[in-house]
Amino acid sequence: MAWRDAKASKVRLLLFMASIILGIAAVVSIQLFSTNLIDNIKKQSKSILGADYVIKTRQVPTERTKAIVDSLKPDASEVNFVSMIAFPKNGGTKLVEVRGLEGDFPFYGTIDTQPTSAAVSYQESGGALVDATLMLQFNIKPGDSIKVGKVTLPISGSLKAIPGTTAISTSVAPPIVIPNRFIEDTELLQFGSRKEYKYFFKVAESVNLEALDKVLRPKLKAESASINTHIRTSERLGNRYENVSKFLNLAAFIALLLGCIGIASSVHIYIKEKLRAIAVLKCLGASRKQSFYIFLIQIAGIGIIGGLLGALIGVGLQELFPLFLKDFLPFTVEISISVQPIIMGILLGLFMSVLFSLLPLLRTWYVSPLEVLRVDEQASKEPLKVRLLVFASILVFLFLFSVWLLNDVMYALGFISVTVIAFSVLAGVAILCIRGIRRYFPKRWGFTARQSLLNLFRPNNQTVVLIVAIGLGTSLISTLYFSKDILLAKTDIEQTSKNANIIILDVQLKQREAIENNIKAKRLPILSNIPIVTMRMHKIKDKLVNELRQDSTRRRRGFLNHEFRSTYRDSLLNSEDVIRGEWVDALGPNEPIVISISENLAESTQVDIGDTIVFNVQGVLMETTIGSIRKVDWQQLQPNFNVVFPKGVLEKAPQFNVILTSVTDAESSADLQRDLVAKYPNVSIIDLRQVYTIIEDILDKVSWIINFMAFFSILTGIIVLIGSVRTSKYQRIKESVLLRTIGAKNKQILQISAFEYLFLGLLGSLVGILLALLSSLCLAFFVFKEAFIPSLIPFLVFLPGITLLVLAIGLTNIRTVLQSSPLEVLRREG
Known part of the structure; x- marks a missing residue:
């Protein structure tokens, strides 16, 4: 009976299965990847x-x-720093990361170069390996030269990859590798230069790296150094990408949930239409179990087949993820296929389809044989206890599955709570709209408009499930766009003369005046000239920093090892506000030194207004008192400082400067950089417009990945929509036929259906966008603490697009009615 009935309803059942297939495909592909x-x-x-x-x-x-x-006994060493380089061939300049290598690094993996031999020969020939993208950008080829500070070297080859880097990490400062012996000759490592020294080690397999790490870490930390083993690297990378996989898993799980809701709704209508047939079976002697099993077998079969097909599609889909994520990964992902995700997909398809169909399936249990004569809309209601038990089972299953996905009980509980709230809001809006229309029904409207509104709360209506499916899918993808706007707002750079978009770093004291004159000669403004003095904390509240470093009870000790780059000025920046104490702008000779520190430094070092900190300023101990604590917006692309001194204290200390200016176009920027690098090779120049472009490109790539996952939810929602609409097709056809029989024209029937689906699509997508707007507003206010200006894309694209899609799918249902006579349709459907 299950097989025969399924054959007769194969179109509907295939649509049910499509919902499961998409959700399972999303979950399996992400799990496997x-x-x-x-x-x-x-x-x-x-x-x-x-x-x-x-x-x-x-x-x-x-x-x-x-x-x-x-x-x-290190096997290789490196000194790296960020600096400007120049290409004498065409005068091009670029901010790069210079890496001076000595030894046979890497010991594992390879330096990928073109030609291949350059990875080894550059050390002997005294050449340079230049980032491949950079060479394409400046039309440079092997054999050309590169100028690094005072040294000009031949280019041995293009650098495609080196262990530990990704396409994203090298976007701002591409790597340039040169032999370590040339570093001193470049004369780039001057006072205040930011540099890093690395020593690489290769050991036998028998060496216990974890024990070595445990012994060396505290000793090195005391000297402001650190150790990093390949074991810690893998753990750190694993944790980083685990968060990405958790997010993608949740997006896939939501797609699966939408499919399950579609199944529950479709099975509800499907079983309702079968109640008369079930009553007849019971009149012929069928037991409750038999009538229940007939449809249980059908749904279980859908789940198993859908799970299998979804798992197989998921296996194919996960091959695409390395292509999407290659710019974020420091290695090539080798894909292997295991049986576990396929088995998981089949079991998940079975459990989810049966569990979400259980409530309508139980209705078959309570059908009375007498109802063959009096089937009505209120017949065969299952007891409230049974209904609550099914709902509780669904929530428990979802919670356990979320715990399995996230490996965290609290996160799982939070996800389930948010999901229930989102579903409840969407369902609540749909129910309120139905009740509102019923209570304030526009009786004076025309016939077609009134009839379309009546369809929203007619028997077997799909209003609630369609609005939930459409709304949740729309909400997911809209949240992406709103969140992207928040992130971009944090790095927004206005192209006006009032905003600095060029930062010139490492300007030595003797170069400051000449560089300022050079900038003014090009008719560019000097927006700021920031002096920077390097220092370390020596004593905090009469306790030596060396003693505090040994205190294991302190939660955050990073600042104790920190070399501060501090400044002095008489005013606040727009990125900071005094939250405690009083700002002191200047001090006279022999006055006690009062400083201002950032909120995060105060929290980390556990100090407050009036506490004392002794700084070691280039070997001179300087006692200071905290006069104010500032809240600093570190996200703004401008120099911000943890420690700010008033004027009149540090003017005679060894220092260097950061100069800020503004250019109007790329040509002016290139001209300024070329001129400064030629005359002052030690300075580094950051073009914030390029940084902004890189950040936007990164966000676009992340958005594309999230869009891909949101696509599953949207597509699943569409499948649910098609399935739901097709399920109620037969009843709608009879209604339309009856309307035609009593004189309704094709145009009127078309308008009735169009108004109904237009309302469903518009309400569902609008509520979804508004829900995304609310969640993004909370995200901006509580997490990013940033003003939120929403994107218009969801309103201008998603709202009309999804509404028209719903309308198009709905109108395909009534083609049969419009193209045939009423008697022909009734005979065919009968």
Whole structure:
């Protein structure tokens, strides 16, 4: 009976199955890719780091650090820093990361170059490896030269990849690799330069790296150095991409939920139409179990077949993820296929389809044989206890599945709560609209408009499920666009003369006046000239910093090892506000030194207004008192500082400057950079317009990935819509035929259906966008703490687009009625 009935209803059942297939495909593809990603990180952890472990420091190594490194005998070393380089061939300049390597690094993995031999020969020939994208950008080829500070080197080859880097990480400052022996000759490492020293080690398999890490870490930390093993690297990468996989899993799970809701609604209508047939079966002697099993077998079959097809599609889809994420990954992901996700897909399809169909299926249990004579809309209602038990089972299953996906009970509970709230809001809006229309029914409207509104609360209506499906899918993709706007607002750069878009770093004191004159000669403004003095904390509230470093009870000790780049000025910036104390702008000779510190520094060092901090300023101890605490917006692309001194204190201290100016176009920027790099090779220049473009490109790539997952939800919602509309097709056909019989014209029937679907599509997509607007507003206010100006794309594109899609699908239902006579349609449907 199950097989025969399924054959007779194959169109409807195939649409049910499509909902399951899409959801399972999304879950399986992401699960399989996440598993492959973690396995690859573990297998390639040494290749990612290029060594077994590395010791690094952001200052010239102390005597103690040198002793530790020398005792371990490093196999390779590196000094890296960010600087400007020039191409003599065409005068091009660019901010790059210069990496001076010595030794046979990497020990694992390879330096990918073109030609291949350049990865080895550059050390002997004294050449440079230049980022491949950079060479294309400036039309440079191997054999041309590159100027790094005072040194001009031949280009041995283009650098495609080096262990530990990604396309995203090298976007702002592409890597340039040169032999370490040329670093000193470049004369780029001057006072205040930001540099990093690395020492690479290769050890035997028998060496216990975890024990070595445990012994060396505290010793190196005391010297402001650190150790990083390939084991820690793999753990850190695993944690980073685990969060990405969690998000993608939730997006896939929502797509699956939408499919399950579609099944529940469609099965509800499907079973309702079968009640008379079930009553007849019971009159012929069929038991409750038999009538229940007939339809249970059908739904279980749909779940198993849909789960299998979805799992197979998911296996194919996960091959696409490495293409989407390659710019974010420091290695190539090797895809392998396991049986576990396929089995999971089949079981998930079975459990989800049966569980969400259980409530309408139970209705078959309570059909009375007598109802063959009096089937009505209120017949065969299951008891309230049974209904509540089914709802509780669904929530428990969803919670357990979420825990399995997220590995965190609280996150799972939060996700289920938010999902229930979202579904409840959408369903509540739909119910309120129906009740509102019923209560305030526009009796004076025309016949077609009134009839279309009546269809919204007629028997077997699909208003609630369609609005939920359309609204949730629309909400997901709209939230993406709104969130992207918030992120872009944090890095917004106005192209006006009032906003700096060029930052000139590492300007030495003797160069300051000449560089300012150079900028003014090009008719560009000097928007700011910021002096910077390097210092370290020596004592906090009469306690030596060296003693505080040993205190394991302190939660955040990073600032204790920090070399501060501080400044002095007499005014606040637009990125900071005093939240406690009083701002002091200037001090006279011999007055106590009062400083202002950032809120995060105060929290980390556990100090407040009136506490004292002794700084070591280039070997001179300086006692200061905290006069004010500032809240700093670190997201703004401008120099911000943890410690700010008033004027009249640091003017005679060793210092360098950062100069801010503004250019109107790319040509002016290139001209200024070319001129300054030629005369002052030690300075670094950051063009914020290029940084903004890179950030926007990164966000676009992230958006594309999230859009891809939102596509599953939207597509699932469309499948649910088609299935729901097709399910009620037969009743609508009879209604339309009856309307034609009593004199309604094709135009009127078309208008009735069009108004109904137009209302459903408009309400569902509008509520979804408004829900996304509300959630994004909360995100902006509580998380990003940023003003929120919503994008118009969801209102201008999604709202009309989804509404028209719903309208198009709905109108395909009545083609049969419009093209045939009423008697022909009734005979065919009968």
